[in-house]
Amino acid sequence: MKKQFPENFWWGAATSGPQSEGRFNKQHASVFDHWYEVEPEAFYDQVGPDTASNFYNSFKEDIALMKEVGLNSVRTSIQWSRLIDDFETASLNPDGVRFYNDLIDEFIRQGIRPVINLHHFDIPVALYQQYGGWESKHVVTLFVKFAEQCFNLFGDRVTDWFTFNEPMVVVDGQYLYQFHYPKLVDGKKAVQVAYNIQLASAKTIQAFRRIKQQPASRIGIILNLTPSYPATNEAADLKAAEIANLWMNQLFMDPSTKGTFPPALVELLAADGVLWDSTPEELAIIKDNTIDVLGVNFYHPHRVQQPAVSADSLAVDWMPSRYFEEYHMPGRRMNVDKGWEIYPQALYDIALNIRDNYGNLPWFVSENGMGVSREERFLNQAGVIEDDYRIQFIQEHLYWLEKGISEGSNCFGYHLWTPLDCWSWGNAYRNRYGLIATNIHTQVKTIKKSGHWFAKTAQANQVE
Ligand code: BGP
Numbered sequence: 001m002k003k004q005f006p007e008n009f010w011w012g013a014a015t016s017g018p019q020s021e022g023r024f025n026k027q028h029a030s031v032f033d034h035w036y037e038v039e040p041e042a043f044y045d046q047v048g049p050d051t052a053s054n055f056y057n058s059f060k061e062d063i064a065l066m067k068e069v070g071l072n073s074v075r076t077s078i079q080w081s082r083l084i085d086d087f088e089t090a091s092l093n094p095d096g097v098r099f100y101n102d103l104i105d106e107f108i109r110q111g112i113r114p115v116i117n118l119h120h121f122d123i124p125v126a127l128y129q130q131y132g133g134w135e136s137k138h139v140v141t142l143f144v145k146f147a148e149q150c151f152n153l154f155g156d157r158v159t160d161w162f163t164f165n166e167p168m169v170v171v172d173g174q175y176l177y178q179f180h181y182p183k184l185v186d187g188k189k190a191v192q193v194a195y196n197i198q199l200a201s202a203k204t205i206q207a208f209r210r211i212k213q214q215p216a217s218r219i220g221i222i223l224n225l226t227p228s229y230p231a232t233n234e235a236a237d238l239k240a241a242e243i244a245n246l247w248m249n250q251l252f253m254d255p256s257t258k259g260t261f262p263p264a265l266v267e268l269l270a271a272d273g274v275l276w277d278s279t280p281e282e283l284a285i286i287k288d289n290t291i292d293v294l295g296v297n298f299y300h301p302h303r304v305q306q307p308a309v310s311a312d313s314l315a316v317d318w319m320p321s322r323y324f325e326e327y328h329m330p331g332r333r334m335n336v337d338k339g340w341e342i343y344p345q346a347l348y349d350i351a352l353n354i355r356d357n358y359g360n361l362p363w364f365v366s367e368n369g370m371g372v373s374r375e376e377r378f379l380n381q382a383g384v385i386e387d388d389y390r391i392q393f394i395q396e397h398l399y400w401l402e403k404g405i406s407e408g409s410n411c412f413g414y415h416l417w418t419p420l421d422c423w424s425w426g427n428a429y430r431n432r433y434g435l436i437a438t439n440i441h442t443q444v445k446t447i448k449k450s451g452h453w454f455a456k457t458a459q460a461n462q463v464e
Pocket of ligand 1: 425
């Protein structure tokens, strides 16, 4: 059955500066440039952010391909370490200014709305080395200065801004579960980092409202929402799911939209002795500077259960996962290459949750996608990757999204991760997500079957 989407729906895709551009300005390194320099063997195929998908050199041709696959909007990010020369004063690097100006102009020239995000995990490594990165409130101040430069430089053309992509991944990856450099395990720091990022987001929104150049401009945050479903209806599993949702979803969602952290989470952290340092002035800034618009990255849900070992018996460093653990639900549908469950209905649950519990604020799917390895297996004789699994994945997610919209959820767009196969910290180039294939040796780009399908779907503004 055909499902029609609202008028002016955003049909788009998302990428980020560090994952697509390649290293063009060597004066400063982001944390990922540094990680790749010191530990290249950590990355599949040893392809790194120095090359990525060569977007810096080929952005004009790449944007033409994005147009061809039907995108009317694209999100990317501005790299702090590329735009800024001196992080303390936020003086500008001319190469960075030129590149991002040209990039934004080119998107607009080709009829694609540029959606700009300011932080995609890519803090300059110098700010780690000097201040401990997001552990420091001084870094919060420096980030706002960088953001102000972006609003002043590009705010005459860019109307859609986001402060952070997936702040939870910084907390989890860098401070708890060791999947992002520098791979620490420190619950106390993790909690402070979460707070500092939320503060940085609110202060950036405050600055944006002071200096925004166009009345229609708006700003938000991008959160990876992972609905946590309990293994059973028993009280202990329900409790585990409640805490998982508080930590993984509400920690950023509530202060970003309502201006306050969820009281149940604050109580839990305080009882565990890991609550952040905050001041009344900071909390007032968070309260007064909520978002205009929300981006939701959705890949997979969580299934959780009560942990086998009770929280009290764990004398180790504080970890949120002492209150919940993953439940391997029998029969769940998996993307085996990535190890993530495929459960499109969660997008409907998210849509109704935003409608019912978050004032039905405007939102869009800012990432959703399917990473598959060795896609050359699916090359046909004409040299096109026949990625029917990706088409099916998108179709199913759009089906549930449209159902949420038709029941009143205020969703205005769907962005796939990602336009061009690109690099990532967790994955390098192992699993490919793009509508357009990138040959990492030649940097030749070829539209996949899903790209042709996406163009038709966007054009019709409907999915079958
Ligand atoms: C999201 C990130 C993206 C992207 C994606 C796919 O969490 O915002 O940057 O990388 O996940 O993940 P991966 O590349 O690790 O498979």
